Amino acid sequence: MKLLMLCREPRLYSCQRLKQSAEQRGHKMEILDPNRCLLKLTENLPHFEIDYQPQEGEPYRLPAYDAVLPRFGTASTKTGCAVLRHFQAKGIYCLNSEQAFLAARDKWRSLQILSEQGIAVPHTQLSGAEVLPKTAIRKMAEPLVIKTLNGSQGIGVVLAEQASNAVAILELLKETGVPVLLQDFVEEARGKDIRCFVIGDKVVASMQRIGPEGEFRANFHRGGSANKITLSEDEKQIAIKAAKALGLAVAGVDLIRSKQGLLVLEVNASPGLEMIEKTSGVNVALEMILFLEKAVL
CATH class of the missing domain: 3.30.470.20 (ATP-grasp fold, B domain)
Structure with a gap:
């Protein structure tokens, strides 16, 4: 098979292990950054085209692949999923679809x-933008966990020991426009x-x-x-x-x-x-x- 992995950091352990395993099974695998893809919709067949801009040299049309492995991080979710959807539209199997990826990357939606x-799942709350922080935590037990809706590797997860701490954190995040969910801390x-x-x-x-x-x-x-x-x-x-x-x-x-x-x-x-x-x-x-x-x- 000719395989494509979508990842910004090809030197990562996971990327290298997957590439080695694929090659040991006799397959070829490329590792490309989804943020370097140029997606095109055309009126002529095929409707879905993908060009790639390498770090050096001219852009080129990506060849046909047998399957795509998405391994991009949270910072690349929007672009990466757009690329995945393009491949899916071309009839190429993706090891985790665009729809599934988007659902999993949104903590509230996934829960x-x-x-x-x-x-x-743990007792969890999501508040609308106009809900006051002190109202949002009114029936939450102390301590409580505050999580941004997008994040990985523990980033964007904070433990508020007391209600006053939680209110202060929520006020700051609300001011900066960062949506969060509240969750019981399982002590x-x-x-x-x-x-x-x-x-x-x-x-x-x-x-x-x-x-x-x-x-x-x-x-x-x-x-x-x-x-x-x-x-x-x-x-x-x-x-x-x-x-x-x-x-x-x-x-x-x-x-x-x-x-x-x-x-x-x-x-x-x-x-x-x-x-x-x-x-x-x-x-x-x-x-x-x-x-x-x-x-x-």
Whole structure:
């Protein structure tokens, strides 16, 4: 197969592992920045054309690919998804569609979809622009978590220990036009969560993430560590159900064990491979390529 990965940083661990695994299976893979794509709609067939502007040299028309792997970050969501939609319109298989990517990247929308499917999530609130901060937090327990609607790697997530802190943070974010959601802090989790790597109908790898001392976020990029964990069948099925609810073929599903039971914190459309591969010992990159082969060939 001739594969394309959409990513701004080809040197990242995940990108290199996927490229190596693809080549080991006899496929060719290019890694291109979606922000360098020029999308065209024409009145003549084919209607959807894509040119690419390299760092040096003249733009060129992108060739036909058998499949596209989206691996772009949150800063490139809008452009990256526009490129994905163009490829989908050309009939090219995308390992996570534009619609699924957009749903997962919006924290509130994704939680709404999960709840609609009967999947338990933490108590969460979204306030309209005219709702006063002190009104928004009126029935929230202390401490509470404030999250921007878009963000990854723990960025845009703040713990407000007291209502007065929460009001001050919300007033600042409101002034700068940053939309946020409010969420109960699950204290009994003690800075731990579970990352499940879902591919298709299977959890191929999992790990428990642990935040460093004094840090409630368990993300690897926030200095967190991880260890192996054995999931129950119910936990696996909830992770798979969450990925499917958002239409994701590949997903990183974050779970948390609470007094109320298992909760889905978040679903990531472009989960990193480094920490979970090293912790679980599973060749996740190869599993993704094998799934892609079955989907396309």
